[in-house]
Amino acid sequence: MTLNIIHSGGFTIVQVDGHLNTLNAADFETQVMGLVERGDMKLIIDCSKLSYISSSGLRVFLLAQKKLRANKGLLKLCCLQPSIHEIFDMSGFTQIFLIETTLEASLTS
Amino acid sequence: MNFKNIINTESLSFRILTRVLLITVSLFVLTLSIYYIYTRNLIREAARENAIQLAGNIAGKIAQQLQPMEKLPQMVSATIEMGLFDKDSLIVVLETILKRNPNIYGASIAFAPNIFPEKGLYFMPYAYRNNNEIISTFLGSADYEYFLMDWFQIPFMTKKPYWSEPYFDEGGGNALMTTYSVPFYYHTEQGRVQGGIATIDVDLQWLTDIVSEVTIFETGYAFVLSRNGMAITHPDRSMIMNESIFSNSENWEEPLLREIGRDLQQGNSSFSEYNLKNKVKRWIYYTPLDAGGLSLAVVYPDDEMFASLHKMNLILLALIIFGLILLNFTVVKIVNRLARPLVDIAKTAHKIAEGNFNAPLPEVKSRDEIRLLRNAFVNMQQELGAYVANLTATTAAKEKIESELRIARDIQLSMIPHSFPPFPELPQIDLFAELKSAKEVGGDLYDFFLIDKHQFCFAIGDVSGKGVPASLFMAVTRTLLRSIADKVKSPSGIMKLLNNSLAMNNESCMFVTFFLGVLDISTGELSYVNAGHNPPVIIPGDGAVKFLPLANGIPLGLQENYEYPQFSLSFKDGDKFFAYTDGVSEAENSQHQLFGEQAILDVLMQHKSDHPIALIKAMDAAISQHVSGFDQSDDITMLSIAFNHGSANGTPRNKP
Amino acid sequence: MKSNRFQLIILFLLFAGLSLSAQQKPLVFSTHWLPQAQFAGYYMAQEKGYYKDAGLDVIIKHPPANLNAINYLQDGSADIVSLFLITALDARLHDFDLVNIAQMSEHSAVVFVSFADGPVQTLKDFDNKKIGIWEGGFDESPKTMVKHHNLKVEWVPILSSVNLFLMKGIDLMTMMWYNEYNQLYLSGINPDELNTFSLSDYGFDIPEDGLYVKEATYQDRKAELQAFVEASLKGWQYANQNFDETIDIVLNKMRASKVSANEAHQRWMLSKILEFQGFSGDQEKKTQLMKVDFQKALEVLKENNTDLPATAKEITFETFYKPLLIE
Structure with a gap:
């Protein structure tokens, strides 16, 4: 898994590339939570290159969203691959997260 | 590796020595062979020249004696033809010849039959020596x-001296x-006719003496052969006049000798070799003599001819063997001295292997590769010591963690029911469940129990993450489920309370996907709620397998007061x-291919009439086949229930 | 015990010797030529004691080169002589009363030899050529053969050597397969350098060596003669089976008689003589004179002798051949 962090128009875009699994979830958590702690309020996680996500990974998403909401911040997910979207659907996470189909959409709304 | 092997059979000195010896011996053999062949040719050439x-x-010497003798009968025959002598004075002529030529034993003038009718058939004046006298006589009779005789007949008929x-x-x-005969003509009344033969008899003792004087090396000799190849002189007296070069060719089974004889008869000279009967090799030079119809041969015994060469060879061989032994000792000594530190280093390496990282390495004074090796060993020794120390500490820590994980797994497994069949008294339900923990324990769980007489509650869930936190969360979930189900009966009710309990103060955002069902075993009515879990499969007695129709609620522990919709079937x-749990659908093989939901449906369809135990075992087998030995990375949990409503009323299970 | 046995043997030998000398006068056998392998069987019979075992005291003698053995029979200095059939029959035709008691040779060993690169290639080429032939007897069959083919040749008498032939003083020479022919080989001439015309191939296969005695001896000493023939046959058999040993004995005999002895030549001679005498085949050696051979010999002789005495007409096979062995 590699992360690519871009700041654009007040948003912090985190591009996740590869597998997000139990092994690297802690590393992912440190980096994403680092962004939240330092005060980035509008976070977009770009999942266009995310090929797999485990429950540990989902937990980090949840953790980030929880923290951002508490700080009146915002977390958006975008560009979920169909297989990932299916997981989100099945586990009900589509009801929890704000999910956009494109990065542009997430930046404008 | 064994020390003894290093020092003994396969030792460096042995290997170097064998190679050095191989090359050296080959070189020596080559050199010696070339020397031998070259010298042999030289010696043979020298012998050939010497022989010639x-x-x-x-x-x-022989020709010097014989050639003048040939003149005598030639002269006599000329004078007879000229008619210079009266037939009765011929005897005086012969006596004179003998007187003047001490080497001539006898002389005759043999007339052809009836040349002088008054003398009869025979007329042959003959003078010969007897002791110191010269005796004259007339030969020829019915007895003689x-x-x-050859000496007469041959020159007479061939008309050539013989x-x-x-x-x-x-x-x-x-x-x-030997007799030298010259034919002569005579003038009679019939004209010029062949008159007869003038002869001299030559005693060949002087020839034997000349030839016998010759000695070549130890046993080499010269000998004279007649026109027919007969031995005329020979150191072995039994050969003389008995054996010819041709009969010896037969006796010794040596065809070369016959070839030599025939070549000799052609008047040729040559230096060639042949073997005696016992395969003793001889060199021979042969050449015809200019007189007497004789040939001369000189014989060189091969062994004597090459004796000096063979002696030289022996000396060289001795020197070579001595040299090789010396080389042997030197090589062994040098290699052993060089290899000594290697053996010591090897010994130290063994001590290090046994765990003694402080074993001292030998000092190496030389500045060669062995010193490099020694330094590398010192370095390795230090690195190894540090590494092992580090490893010992890490291993201890790891062992601690592993033991904790083992405990967590034991807790996880002890929390769930695992005696089957769980309700032998309830024929309506056949149930089997299985939880296979991964090495790194996950948070899977299942549970089932009777809420009351008819309400059978069962659940399956998967806690996010792995390890001890997941295990603990799973334990909490399971404990909460039991206590809540005591008070609330509806699945959605249970689920809501459970979710609220777990979501409260869930700072770490742990969650659990959860499926909960309550089956009325008297009616077969199933009420169920799903909190983000993989949809279970319904396997109808008649028809295709399918996922249970449901709407997904969010996993438990994320959002308080979430209303989970309840469904029934x-x-x-x-x-x-x-x-x-997803441990089944996401079971991975080495190519990272997932087992998949379709495979689950296929296996279930194939085994739809099997008992839950058989069904789960079949699924296990299918998963094993798919992963084919690849490590299990997540807990695998399966739960299967067969509903046999009819059994309660005594009807057979497989109702059409 | 030992000395007793020894004494017995001495006694026996004494008696045996006594009885021999008392009963028998020696039986003198003369070969018809100098010692050579041609007579090996008789030497072996004597050497191996076969004659002695038969109770015979046999003395073997040889005539000098220039003497016909028949003379020994004539003057009584030999009781038995070995002769060629044709020589013996010729003597008989000329009133000499000898009889054949055993025919040893079975075939003619006579051969005409010429050089392969010379003018004589076929029998026709014999015409007007010089042919060497033995002086002093045994020239009848070759001469008759040449006559039968209407060839005119110059006969050159030869005493003993093949040198005249080797020096090409003559075109052809009559030779014995077992003797002169091999002398050529041992003088360096290879077989492929020679043409040979064997008498047996031209209808003159008259056997040679046989044993002859005077008619009177035959009558008086029949038993001894029979024993001699039997023992001699044994000697020949031994020679056939012990070739090398026989050659050694022949060579020794020749050296003792100061005759030039050549091992290779004697080997050839013995092997050929054994062949001609019928020892080489599988059949048992017989000593029978065939009547047809007798007839042929007689014809040849009559053709060569125009002045035969009147008595010659009375000679028949039965009066000439007196077999001693029943075969």
Whole structure:
């Protein structure tokens, strides 16, 4: 898994590339939570290159969203691959997260 | 590796020595062979030249004696033809010849039959020596028909002078003789006719003496052969006049000898080799003599000819062997001195292998590769020591963690029911469940129990993450489920309370996907709620397997007061139910291919009439086949229920 | 015990010797030529004691080169002589009363030899050529053969050597397969350098060596003669089976008689003689004179002798051949 962090128009875009699994979830958590702690309020996680996500990974998403909401911040997910979207659907996470189909959409709304 | 092997058979010195010796010996053999062949050729060439010279000398001496003798009968025959002498004075002529030529034993003038009718058939004046006297006589009688003798007949018929084959003359003291005969013509009343033969008899003792004087090396010799190849002189007296070069060719089974004889008869000279009967090799030079119809041969015994070469070879061989032994010692000594530190280093390496990282390495004074090796070993020794120390600490820590994980797994497994069949008294339900923990324990769980007499509650869930936190969360979930189900009966009610309990103060955002079902075993009515879990499969007694229709609620522990929608389904007799965690659908093989939901449906369809135990075992087998030995990375949990409503009323399970 | 046995043997030998000398006068056998392998069987019979075992005291003698053995029979200095059939029959035709008691040779060993590169290639080429032939007897069959083919040749008498032939003083020479022919080989001439015309190939296969005695001896000493023939046959058999040993004995005999002895030549001679005498085949050696051979010999002789005495007409096979062995 590699992360690519871009700041654009007040948003912090985190591009996740590869597998997000139990092994690297802690590393992912440190980096994403680092962004939240330092005060980035509008976070977009770009999942266009995310090929797999485990429950540990989902937990980090949840953790980030929880923290951002508490700080009146915002977390958006975008560009979920169909297989990932299916997981989100099945586990009900589509009801929890704000999910956009494109990065542009997430930046404008 | 074994020390003894290093030092003994396969030692460096042994290997170097064998190679060095191989090359050295090959070189020596090559050199010696070339030297041998070259020198042998030189010696043979020298012998050949020597033989030619020697034979030339002897031949010259013999010719010097024989050639003048040929003139005598030629002269006599000329004078007779000219009619210079009266037939009765011929005897005086012969006596004169003998007087003047001490080497001539006898002389005759043998007339052809009836040349002088008054003398009869035979007329042959003959003078010969007897002791110191010269005796004259007339030969020829019925007992001695001289014109049938070779010495007469051959020159007479061939009309050419003829040296007879040598012979032993019994009258002449059994001396070896040869006769030179010259045919002459005579004028009679009938005109010029062949008158007869003038002869001299030559005692060949002087020839034997000349030839016998010759010695070549130890046993080499010269000998004279007649026109027919007969031995005229020979150091072995039994050969003389008995054996010819051709009969010896037969006796010794040596065809070369016959070839030599025939070549000799052609008047050729040559230096060649042949073998005696016992395969003793001889070199021979042969050349015809200019007179007497004789040939001369000089014989060089091969072993004597090459004796000096063989002696030299022996000396060289001895030197080589001595040199090789010296080389042997030197190589072994040098290699052993060089290899000594290697052996010591090897010994130290063994000590290090046994765990003694402080074993001292030998000092190496030389500045060669062995010193490099020694330094590398010192470095390795230090690195190894540090590494092992580090490893010991890490291993201890790891062992602690592993033991904790093992405990967590034990807790996880001890929390769930695992005696089957769980309700032998309830024939309506056949149930089997299985939880296979991964090495790194996950948070899977299942549970089932009776809420009351008819309400059978069961659940399956998967906690996010792995390890001890997941295990603990799973334990909490399971404990909460039991206590809540005591008070609330509806699945959605239970689920809501459970979610609220777990979501409260869930700072770490742990969650659990959860499926909960309550089956009324009297009616077959199943009520169920799903909190983000993989949809279970319904296996109807008649028809295709399918995922349970449901709407997904969010996993438990994320959002308080979430309302989970409840669904219901009526179980018919023989219907089965199969629930699982993502450990099943996401079981990976080495190519990272997932087992997948379709595979689950396929296996279930294939085994739809099997008992839950068999069903789960079949699924296990299918998963094992898919992963084919690849490590299990997540907990695998399966739960299957068969509903046999009819059994309660005594009806058979497989109702059509 | 030992000395007793020894004494017995001495006694026996004494008696045996006594009885021999008392009963028998020696039986003198003369070969018809100098010692050579041609007579090996008789030497072996004597050497191996076969004659002695038969109770005979046999003395073997040889005539000098220039003497016909028939003379020994004539003057009584030999009791038995070995002769060629044709020589013996010729003597008989000329009133000499000898009889054949055993025919040893079975075939003619006579052969005409010429050089392969010379003018004589076929029998026709014999015409007007010089042919060497033995002086003093045994020239009848070759001469008759040449006559039968209407060839005119110059006969050159030869005493003993093949040198005249080797020096090409003559075109052809009559030779014995077992003797002169091999002398050529041992003088360096290879077989392929020679043409040979064997008498047996031209209808003159008259056997040679046989044993002859005077008619009177035959009558008086029949038993001894029979024993001699039997023992001699044994000697020949031994020679056939012990070739090398026989050659050694022949060579020794020749050296003792100061005759030039050549091992290779004697080997050839013995092997050929054994062949001609019928020892080489599988059949048992017989000593029978065939009547047809007798007839042929007689014809040849009559053709060569125009002045035969009147008595010659009375000679028949039965009066000439007196077999001693029943075969």
